[in-house]
Amino acid sequence: MPAEVFGPDHAFLQDGQVMSLAELNRIVRQFVRLGVVKVRLTGGEPLLRSDVADLIRILKCDLQVNEVALTTNGWLLAAERPLCAKPDLIASMSAWTASTPELSPG
Numbered sequence: 001m002p003a004e005v006f007g008p009d010h011a012f013l014q015d016g017q018v019m020s021l022a023e024l025n026r027i028v029r030q031f032v033r034l035g036v037v038k039v040r041l042t043g044g045e046p047l048l049r050s051d052v053a054d055l056i057r058i059l060k061c062d063l064q065v066n067e068v069a070l071t072t073n074g075w076l077l078a079a080e081r082p083l084c085a086k087p088d089l090i091a092s093m094s095a096w097t098a099s100t101p102e103l104s105p106g
Helices: 002-006 021-033 052-062 087-092
Strands: 037-043 067-070 094-097
Touching: 021 052, 037 052, 052 067
Parallel strands: 037 067, 067 094
Antiparallel strands: none
């Protein structure tokens, strides 16, 4: 989907450039130790991560982050994504922000 929207010349991150779950776990763990209580998943499109449900589970269950929020453009909410298939994870989210053309005024 993204390649069709942005075109063949758009420079997407390669797999090795995207932070792994282990890297995100390690970084957020340090922030939690420093007192961070809210994490917002944003930047680009978080739902493009095939492991976004695992990331949310790590943040909420393993790291005990009080508030986990996600900002999305909404395009992948209707698609068969791992997060959408896990209503217990959706219910555990503290906040959602979805911006789709159907919801935009004018």
